[in-house]
Amino acid sequence: MKYLLFSFLFFYSLAATIALADKRKVILINTMPVPVVVEHSRAIVDTFKQHGYVAGENFDLEILEAEGSKELAATLLSTSVAKQRPQLVITLATLATQAAVETLAGTNIPILFCVVADPVGAGIVQSLDVASGTNVSGVVFTQRRETKLEMVMRLLAHSPKGPIVRFGVVCTDYPSGIGDIAKLEKIAALSGKFKFVVHQIPYEGVPNGNPAMRKNFVNALESIKGKVDFLWQVADPLSEIDWFTKSSLDSGIPLIHGHTANSVELGALMTVLYDTQGAALEVVKMAEQIFKGVDVGTLLISTPENFNLYLNMNTAEQLGVTVPSHLLLIAGKNIIW
Numbered sequence: 001m002k003y004l005l006f007s008f009l010f011f012y013s014l015a016a017t018i019a020l021a022d023k024r025k026v027i028l029i030n031t032m033p034v035p036v037v038v039e040h041s042r043a044i045v046d047t048f049k050q051h052g053y054v055a056g057e058n059f060d061l062e063i064l065e066a067e068g069s070k071e072l073a074a075t076l077l078s079t080s081v082a083k084q085r086p087q088l089v090i091t092l093a094t095l096a097t098q099a100a101v102e103t104l105a106g107t108n109i110p111i112l113f114c115v116v117a118d119p120v121g122a123g124i125v126q127s128l129d130v131a132s133g134t135n136v137s138g139v140v141f142t143q144r145r146e147t148k149l150e151m152v153m154r155l156l157a158h159s160p161k162g163p164i165v166r167f168g169v170v171c172t173d174y175p176s177g178i179g180d181i182a183k184l185e186k187i188a189a190l191s192g193k194f195k196f197v198v199h200q201i202p203y204e205g206v207p208n209g210n211p212a213m214r215k216n217f218v219n220a221l222e223s224i225k226g227k228v229d230f231l232w233q234v235a236d237p238l239s240e241i242d243w244f245t246k247s248s249l250d251s252g253i254p255l256i257h258g259h260t261a262n263s264v265e266l267g268a269l270m271t272v273l274y275d276t277q278g279a280a281l282e283v284v285k286m287a288e289q290i291f292k293g294v295d296v297g298t299l300l301i302s303t304p305e306n307f308n309l310y311l312n313m314n315t316a317e318q319l320g321v322t323v324p325s326h327l328l329l330i331a332g333k334n335i336i337w
Contacts, residue, residue, distance in 0.1 A: 025086040031093030032068035032206040034240035043280035068206035073099035110296035113138030117235035118179025137299040165194040168228030172203035177236030230256035264310040274304040
């Protein structure tokens with residue numbers, strides 16, 4: 001009887017030790033509480049569950065909230081890593097990713113980023129669609145800007161405008177916004193058919209800096225009236241906030257390109273987005289390769305090819321825009337009336 005009890009305890013202890021050894025410690029850092037980060041965070045957590053990773057059994061997931069601060073992200077991450085070294089750190093948005101890259105330099109702890117629009121411009125990686133050769137890889141949060149501009153110009157083909165279409169951009173100096181604008185201006189310079197009139201305000205942090213940014217945004221918006229034909233939202237934290245879109249729409253300057261599906265719901269003419277679930281699946285697949293021993297530095301930095309087009313037909317009618325049939329087909333169920 002004692003032998004059977006000893007055997008049971010031995011094998012139970014062994015199984016528990018094996019299960020503990022197999023448990024994956026993952027840190028997920030959310031840069032700020034804006035919809036795009038919240039949605040991707042939930043999608044990644046749900047996708048891990050769908051792939052059989054159960055919290056408390058084979059999966060130890062710690063979620064850190066940086067509240068819009070790169071410094072807080074670095075502090076939280078340092079504290080967590082000091083307690084237990086993770087198998088993987090997943091970062092959502094630019095500031096958390098920059099903090100992780102700097103904090104984990106020299107540790108070889110793998111980092112996977114998501115919701116980062118311009119990882120090259122932000123100094124996170126050197127180039128896209130290749131392996132980084134470092135401890136960083138991820139999924140880029142963008143669509144080809146040429147595609148967006150081509151669709152917008154098709155929509156404006158028969159609308160009244162001058163020889164050069166002037167797009168107004170009011171945004172913060174957040175890294176992703178700066179990178180987005182730089183690429184848009186480069187395309188505009190080569191085209192000669194449109195230009196961007198840009199007014200930047202300081203990034204003060206989300207959510208704590210929202211009141212200051214709101215005041216600065218309203219003043220900046222007023223300063224570009226009469227100088228632009230349309231407004232264009234870029235990959236900036238303000239573009240995730242409803243009051244930013246509503247203030248843009250209330251300005252009397254048509255909002256031609258929104259940054260989110262909700263901005264089109266509110267009245268922007270269109271936007272082009274990549275699929276959140278698809279991005280989450282890509283991150284989890286990369287994570288599983290890392291769990292199996294694949295070097296994160298050999299994983300290609302992914303730029304999504306599939307996209308969703310959102311169109312607001314009420315806004316199109318108000319602007320006298322004729323939407324080509326092929327764009328209606330592309331938008332499909334994402335047409336708002």
